[in-house]
Amino acid sequence: MRRFADLFTRLDRSTGTGDKRAALVAYFRDAPPADAAWALWLLSGGKIGGSRARIASSGELRAWIAEESATPSWLVDDSYDAVGDLAETLALLLDDPATPAPDLPLHAWIEQRLLPVANADAASRREVVVAAWRSLPFAERFLFNKLLTGALRVGVSRGLVQQALAEASGVDIALIAQRMLGEWTPSAAFLQRLTSREAQPGDAASPYPFFLASPLESEPDALGPIAEWLLEWKWDGIRLQLIRRAGDIALWSRGEERLDGRFPEIEAALATLPRDAVLDGELLGWRDGEAPLPFTALQTRIQRRKPGAKTLADTPVRVLAYDLLELDGDDLRAHPLEARRALLEDLLDRHGDPRIAVSPRVEAATWADAAGLRAGSRARGVEGLMLKRRAAPYQNGRKRGDWWKWKIDPLTIDAVLLYAQAGHGRRSTLYTDYTFGLWDGDALVPVAKAYSGLDDREILKLDAWIRAHTTERFGPVRAVAHHHVFELGFEAVNRSARHKSGIAVRFPRILRWRHDKPMQEADRLETLQALAR
Missing domain, CATH: 3.30.470.30 (DNA ligase/mRNA capping enzyme)
Structure with a gap:
C-alpha cells in the first residue's frame, strides 16, 4: 500500500505529463505484479469489485467517522462541505496511529481485506474499514478512503497509463491497449498476459482501439x-x-x-x-x-x-x-x-x-x-x-x-433553472449540476439536466445566487427560486414514457445565460414536443 500511496501522492501533486509518466513507469517497473495489476485497474478508471461490490456508502462512511472521531454528524457534514472531498475529510478527522501497522501490499488490502466483506452486513464492513483507519498513516489512509469512495482522480488518462506500461514492459502500446479492451480481472497472471510479446488466448476476439474523430x-x-x-x-x-x-x-x-x-x-x-x-x-x-x-x-x-x-x-x-x-x-x-x-x-x-x-x-x-x-x-x-x-x-x-x-448546429430552447446540485472533483464545493424546466400551462416542468457550458466566473456567480435563493432541500439537491433563464443546446428530441415531461433530449448543454430574458418568456413544453421524433 505504501508504494502505491507514494505514487498517488506524486501524481496528485504533479502538473506535468512527463513527470506523471515517469512516476508511472518507475512504479510499473518496481511494483510486484499483483500490485501493478491493481494499480493499472484503478488508474484506468476501475473500481474495487466493479459496480456490484458494496464496501461502504457515503452515508455509512460519514456515520462511522463521526462515531470513531467523536465528531457530531453536523460537523462531519460541514467539514465535508469545506474540504470538498469525502476521502480527504475522512482522513483528516482521525490522528495518525502511534505505531503504524506493517505495510501490506495493495493487492492484499483489496483481495484479503476489502473484497471478502463486500456486500456483507454493516458490522463486518465497518470493522474492516475502521481497523484500516486506525492502522494507516495519513497518506495511506487518504488513499484507502479513495479506494472506498471510488474517486481515484489524479489527472492521468487511461492512455497515459498505457504509455507508461508500454515503456516499462517494452511491449507496443497498441497491443496493450487492444488487450485491455473489454472485461478483465486484475491479477499477476493478467499482467503477464497483457505484457507478453507472444500471442495470448483471447487475442482472436479482441478489438482494436477505436479511432475517434x-x-x-x-x-x-x-x-x-x-x-x-x-x-x-x-x-x-x-x-x-x-x-x-x-x-x-x-x-x-x-x-x-x-x-x-x-x-x-x-x-x-x-x-x-x-x-x-x-x-x-x-x-x-x-x-x-x-x-x-x-x-x-x-x-x-x-x-x-x-x-x-x-x-x-x-x-x-x-x-x-x-x-x-x-x-x-x-x-x-x-x-x-x-x-x-x-x-x-x-x-x-x-x-x-x-x-x-x-x-x-x-x-x-x-x-x-x-x-x-x-x-x-x-x-x-x-x-x-x-x-x-x-x-x-x-x-x-x-x-x-x-x-x-x-x-449540424444544435437544437435550442430557453429554459428556467429549477434545481441545483454540487459537482464532483474540483467542483465538489460548487453548485454546477443544474435541472431546467419549460412552461406547461402555468407550471414549470423539468425537461433537461446539464452541467457544462458556463465559464468559471459564471459558475461562481450562479453558485452564490443559488445559496442565497434556495427554497427547499432534497438531500444534496436544492430547489431554487424561479428566475434565471438559460439557452440550452441538444442534438435530438424523442418521446419518452420514463420522463414526467414525456420528452427526452439528447446531449443537453448550456449555450448561454439569458440575462436579457425574463422567465415568463422561456419556451413552452409544446415547443419541445413539436421537435420530437
Whole structure:
C-alpha cells in the first residue's frame, strides 16, 4: 500500500505529463505484479469489485467517522462541505496511529481485506474499514478512503497509463491497449498476459482501439481541397467493431463492452462474410425503406442480452460499415483510408447481405456543396457529416487532423433553472449540476439536466445566487427560486414514457445565460414536443 500511496501522492501533486509518466513507469517497473495489476485497474478508471461490490456508502462512511472521531454528524457534514472531498475529510478527522501497522501490499488490502466483506452486513464492513483507519498513516489512509469512495482522480488518462506500461514492459502500446479492451480481472497472471510479446488466448476476439474523430472548429475550407477528403454521414447509433477471425464472432462497442447475443441478426450476417475481417461501423435501428430510427430505439435493444421475437421485429437493426481494419489476418490500419475503403466495398459487395452494408459516400464537388448537404442532415436522421482524409491511416484514440465530425448546429430552447446540485472533483464545493424546466400551462416542468457550458466566473456567480435563493432541500439537491433563464443546446428530441415531461433530449448543454430574458418568456413544453421524433 505504501508504494502505491507514494505514487498517488506524486501524481496528485504533479502538473506535468512527463513527470506523471515517469512516476508511472518507475512504479510499473518496481511494483510486484499483483500490485501493478491493481494499480493499472484503478488508474484506468476501475473500481474495487466493479459496480456490484458494496464496501461502504457515503452515508455509512460519514456515520462511522463521526462515531470513531467523536465528531457530531453536523460537523462531519460541514467539514465535508469545506474540504470538498469525502476521502480527504475522512482522513483528516482521525490522528495518525502511534505505531503504524506493517505495510501490506495493495493487492492484499483489496483481495484479503476489502473484497471478502463486500456486500456483507454493516458490522463486518465497518470493522474492516475502521481497523484500516486506525492502522494507516495519513497518506495511506487518504488513499484507502479513495479506494472506498471510488474517486481515484489524479489527472492521468487511461492512455497515459498505457504509455507508461508500454515503456516499462517494452511491449507496443497498441497491443496493450487492444488487450485491455473489454472485461478483465486484475491479477499477476493478467499482467503477464497483457505484457507478453507472444500471442495470448483471447487475442482472436479482441478489438482494436477505436479511432475517434474531433469536432470541426473552423470552416472546412481550411482543410484544403475537398478532393483529398472522403465525406460520409455522421450516424447517430452505436459505434461497433465486428470481428470474424478463424470461426470466432464478436461484436464490441466503443465503450469496451462485448455485445454477444444482443444483436443476433448482425452476428448471423457476420458469420457469412466470405473472408475473415474486422470492420468498424455504426449500428443503427433501421426499417427497410426508411430513415434510421431514433437512438432511443436502440436503447431497448442494448438492454436485452437475449432479445425475443417481438423485440427483434419492433426494432430491426443494421450496421453501416465505414472502415476495414483487418482482412484475413492482415492488419490494414497503416494503409491509406482510400485503400481500406476499396477493400471494404469489394468485401461487402460480394457478401450482399443488407444487414451489414457500406456507409455511403456523400458526393460534393465543393465545400459549399457539402455545407448545403449538411444543412439537410436533421431531415435525414443524421447528425451532420464526417470528413476523413483519404490518405489517413487508422489511428488509436482521438488524434486530430485526419478525422473530423462536422455536426449540424444544435437544437435550442430557453429554459428556467429549477434545481441545483454540487459537482464532483474540483467542483465538489460548487453548485454546477443544474435541472431546467419549460412552461406547461402555468407550471414549470423539468425537461433537461446539464452541467457544462458556463465559464468559471459564471459558475461562481450562479453558485452564490443559488445559496442565497434556495427554497427547499432534497438531500444534496436544492430547489431554487424561479428566475434565471438559460439557452440550452441538444442534438435530438424523442418521446419518452420514463420522463414526467414525456420528452427526452439528447446531449443537453448550456449555450448561454439569458440575462436579457425574463422567465415568463422561456419556451413552452409544446415547443419541445413539436421537435420530437
